[in-house]
Amino acid sequence: MYRSNVLVCGGTGCTSSDSLKIVEKLKEEIAARGLEKEVNVITTGCFGLCALGPIVVVYPEGSFYSMVKIDDIPEIVEEHLLKGRIVTRLLYQETVVEDTIKSLNDTAFYAKQQRIALRNCGVIDPEKIDEYIAMDGYAALGKVLTEMTPTEVIETILASGLRGRGGAGFPTGLKWKFAAANDADQKYVCCNADEGDPGAFMDRSILEGDPHALLEAMAIAGYAIGATQGYVYVRAEYPIAVNRLQIAIDQAHEYGLLGNNIFGTDFCFDVQLRLGAGAFVCGEETSLMTSIEGKRGEPRPRPPFPAVKGLYKKPTILNNVETYANIPRIILLGADWFNSIGTEKSKGTKVFALGGKIEHTGLVEVPMGTTLRTIVEEIGGGIPNGKKFKAAQTGGPSGGCIPPQHLDIPIDYDNLLAIGSMMGSGGLIVMDETTCMVDIAKFFLEFTVDESCGKCTPCRIGTKRLLEMLDKITKGQGTLEMIDEMEELCHYIKDNSLCGLGQTAPNPVLSTLHYFRDEYVQHVVDKKCVAGVCKDLLEFSIIKDKCFGCSMCARQCPAGAITVTDYTAPGKKKPAYEIDTAKCVKCGACLPTCKFGAIVKG
């Protein structure tokens, strides 16, 4: 028994800022002071507050150290672990209130969160099955196998109102019911862990922080629909997740929680990993299954739906990681408990990956119906540098932008659709006034053009043409007719594409056209980009009367476009400089060098 637990985040975010070296150093320092039998160092999954990583939490005190450096470790060990004096200097400063320390759960970032899917992330060691079991892990599987019929399991999931967390929000219980109703010699349970939206990383976080939750839920699903084999389709770009999943599968086998005759019943279930090469289209269900079969990941027309003919032409269910992560809790605590959280048509919680122009980048899990304002301003800590909120992008390349006038809408599946965006997998990118909406639409479209599999014409050619038009507009070569043509093309692509990728690809364009049409018109008519992003519409110049002739900018200019003039402003001692717009590459390197505000962009 240890007297103290030191939890170090081993998620991808903190790992990339050397948290694993921190673990090593901690162990070394602890051993040097002979505390290794008293203090346990645990590598956990993501705490969610990625902006403050690497994160180290010490229990039982609950001290939350943020942005820890390797050099800080001796002090933490000596002062805190040896002498019991918390190193206040290194604490997350919001937890320090006038010399006392406030609970992490009372900080703005965590107070409004309700963690169901992320319940064990940052709490347990994901590589130890015992710790998962200690958090009631596999109890739900035990319950369904010994006390419930498959129909009762499906009824419970139906009654809970759980909807797919991967994007479209299809009721999970219904999916299971369809698959259960189809007779076949073999059925499959698949998990979509091919998280492809740029900026979304909640699935990775669950895989890294709580892999057993997924395995348990897949086994429950297997029991419910009558399948004995599961596949997790996970992208190879998630090495930590793949590694921990494999460890989890091996441990579950060792304990007999996967394999034959689980809990002494007739139920047998196994899970295998399939690594994807990170194609966005493989997040689409039919493509994903084709890819698992070892073929090229391309979609096929539906029907038949996977519940009828899925993987290897057998009835299959496919759910997203976050969806599965909710299942064990629903089984243990009941449908009514889950049902009581959220809005009328969207139950439970949703994890959002907060990114972009926001103070607290990270993962937040909030009840459905939380307003965007709460997420951005309270949990996310607002927008840095005193800038103004311009829009939030949800749903990644398939979603749309939400302008300030909709900040108070309770977020759920239906409300987001109504305002022209979608839940998607939960990416939430915050943009301030320095973001150009045309440029954002172009960014997402570039992504979908790259990722279009090419099987159907509307998506392959349509998105490419759309991107070309956007490109012209950002270069100042657009026309007003072009904007109308774009809109028409968007609808054509949406209506005619084969799969979800093409059907949603125009959304970023449509929603920015809807809410920020003025900005498009400015690009076309005034040839101006107010956000100062589109390079071709920018011009840098020096206000000569403000220039002291210090030459700082000229020395920074990589293109040699800044030269001295023979004009000396009144009251200044040296002649002013000027920018040759023909030579200027618009890199903006000169801007921060000027201490007198003489250089302007516009």
Place this chain on the structure above:
Amino acid sequence: MKSLAELQAIRDKAKLELNMRHENPNAIRVLVGMATCGIAAGARPVLNAFTEEVAKRNLQDVTITQTGCIGICQFEPVVEIEIPGEDKVTYVKMTPEKVAKVVNDHIVNRNVVTEYTIGAYK
């Protein structure tokens, strides 16, 4: 895994370690003074004895934590026990041998071991 009982056994064993990772407002807190004076007087074996004893008895709602010097260095090792809703009790000149009695009498049975408290020395 052949039965629910087997799962339960693993859970009970692993749970104790994880209990520490929740901030539990109802927990009984054992605070061991671990400043230089406390450590010099032998607070570390006392702290470890508490940890062992609590683990041995499988007590769920007890957290053992360190604290700094409370200013009565001549009485170290000092241990304070806070039971929610009750007055704080301060034990002084603690030894690992005294720990079992304090855990048994005070934490489990709620009878303060008066002869070890600061009152007995004043």
